[in-house]
Amino acid sequence: MSKKLSTQSYKGVRDFYPEDMAVQQYLFDIWARTAESFGFQRYDASVLEPAELYRAKGAENEEMVTEQTYTFTDRGDREVTLRPEMTPTVARMIAGRAKELAWPVRWYSIPNLFRYERAQRGRLREHWQLNCDIFGTEDIATDVEIIALAYQIFMNFGASDEMFTIHVNDRQLMHQLYTSLGLTDEQIAALTRLNDRRDKMAVDAYRLELDGITGDETISEEVVMLLDKSDDQTDVVVGLAELGITNVVFDKSLARGFDYYTGTIFEFKDTAPENKRSLLGGGRYDNLTTLFGGDPVPGVGFGFGDVSLRDFLETHDLLPQPITSPTVIVAPMGTEHNLSAQQIAQVLRTSGVSVAVDSSSRKVGKKLSVAADTLSTYAVVVGEDEIARNEYTLKNLVDHSTTTGTLEDLVAFLVGHD
């Protein structure tokens, strides 16, 4: 009892006070509404997953699980991880019902994801991410569809084409091109991981690591020429153009970090110089469910983080301010009218508008100024006279207009202004 507790959250996570939560809900609502307009169904799972789900793919993942995730041992000696990404979870769920599902399935989720970051960098340890995936078809039209969905999300947030660019590449094509230069599978894998960091590297540093992988400066030169040449096209880029989506570049330098992609890969990048980074990324992964046994289920999908999105919306001034709905504050003249005020609130709520009672012992004038400060739209004062006459005045705190009548009159008025 003696030591004061800190009001700080755990390091690297966020508290969402109502004004922050309103923004978060705004992001989630548009995410959900757009995914559902494309026929996607929502799913979810626990943040707790067996650690083995992330260890499945060998030594590289072992290191990732040990060093970059929250993994602990429970009292039943089970190793459990706070999910760092949603794809292994959705692959697990799809594999678990592979025999029952009616393909293709379109699923979306808005999970919170965790990563263990060294604290000093100020990066977040928890963020939310829209995940959209289509399973059960390899048709290129599905690759086009998932990118069209991501594009439509940007449109529904009020963005326009010049604010972002869609970079598209193909892992299979790149594999062919690299093989024709004489590179082995191991070299290609190392090169892909290197290319994923290329944007953030100095030219010399990149070239040095590239030479280390190819072991031959002539091949390195050919790789760089290949990456910077953009004369080719792909069916995906053509398909997007047919849907009227043209802020697209076929970008052979696009690599993507995850090993599991097998075909199309894509990233949406902000065009604003001050926010030049990846906003959203995804691709096709046709073998993920085989880790669970059974037949492979082809899939294509993307993840879109809340922090990246919010940065984008702020950069382009697309966040509506303030985000509020109409609210009525019922303000009793004195606390002796608090219960009457509750009855009045109950009637006014039938209009569909939010109604709260200020039950404090403040003076009524102060109640009205607090209501205005907290962005309430209307106030109703309740005193002896109003109750006796059954006549109340609804004050509009924004434009200062008033409406007087019985509670039923006020409900009828509010229904028109919901």
Next chain:
Amino acid sequence: MSKKLSTQSYKGVRDFYPEDMAVQQYLFDIWARTAESFGFQRYDASVLEPAELYRAKGAENEEMVTEQTYTFTDRGDREVTLRPEMTPTVARMIAGRAKELAWPVRWYSIPNLFRYERAQRGRLREHWQLNCDIFGTEDIATDVEIIALAYQIFMNFGASDEMFTIHVNDRQLMHQLYTSLGLTDEQIAALTRLNDRRDKMAVDAYRLELDGITGDETISEEVVMLLDKSDDQTDVVVGLAELGITNVVFDKSLARGFDYYTGTIFEFKDTAPENKRSLLGGGRYDNLTTLFGGDPVPGVGFGFGDVSLRDFLETHDLLPQPITSPTVIVAPMGTEHNLSAQQIAQVLRTSGVSVAVDSSSRKVGKKLSVAADTLSTYAVVVGEDEIARNEYTLKNLVDHSTTTGTLEDLVAFLVGHD
């Protein structure tokens, strides 16, 4: 790569496949909508909290943290807990902005909460819970309001008064009554914890523990008489009656588990004999924020779990089945029309109805039967002829009616049927 991964979730948590998630969203939507109709604002925080937040209140809590929560040490040597309840978090957030907030504040949240249960009992380790709290006023009208909100939630799920009973008691009143029987504060605290388990105990077992606390059979007898006598009333019960809420009992045997309640306490109980247990509980706690220093902020609130609610709705047959929205499936005759189908889907989506394309290589008849099986409402077949004539037929998969016309005609039709 060799060992097959399990498709099972971590022990004691749930996967939400789309049909389960639809129910979950239905619960969350009515929770959110009702809380907002009372002027409550949504907040949230991370599932990760510093362990000390739960250790603050002494030895009893120490044991709870060690044995019943997920608590682990991160690599920065910080002890971190997966939140087992929301009240300490909301008290922390309120205390953190006590000087800036405009009282009273009405906050709600729908957090997932974790408890470490021994696995064999089959109880869940993660559940979701609506939390509603009003801070900044001690007025009894606020106690009435928070119970009226909980009552309105049941009404909005289609419940009626005879399906549940609201039990109300008052910690302060009980303290006075027990003190007048000669019991000390320590005895009263032990008795409150015992009474919280009374419903689940045999009469003899209860009496034995009671005698252990009072040390005097005569006093035990008086305690039992006191608990079973229901002649008194409280202002809260009277206030609820004024709002027309009458399925209320003043129940002196109601104890509630948490130590932090200081006044009104309440529980909603199912009246169905097969589901006779607490559905929702809460009360007034006026000193919680003092753990963080600064002035005390009075609060009153409740928690309502998703599992209890779902059991209640199933017991009383109140869950709408199935929970779906209209969906159009665009079914190309062959995969060569998949991209045209995407264009058509894009146009149909402007109606506000969800539209998905079946890009699989199945025959079109099979596509329609899969669409009907997955509860889609409409289907549009796309082939050479339809594209050439710019005339499409929207089949209603439920009543088998059809509508034929241009895409614009179909959009106009769908707008009327959203």
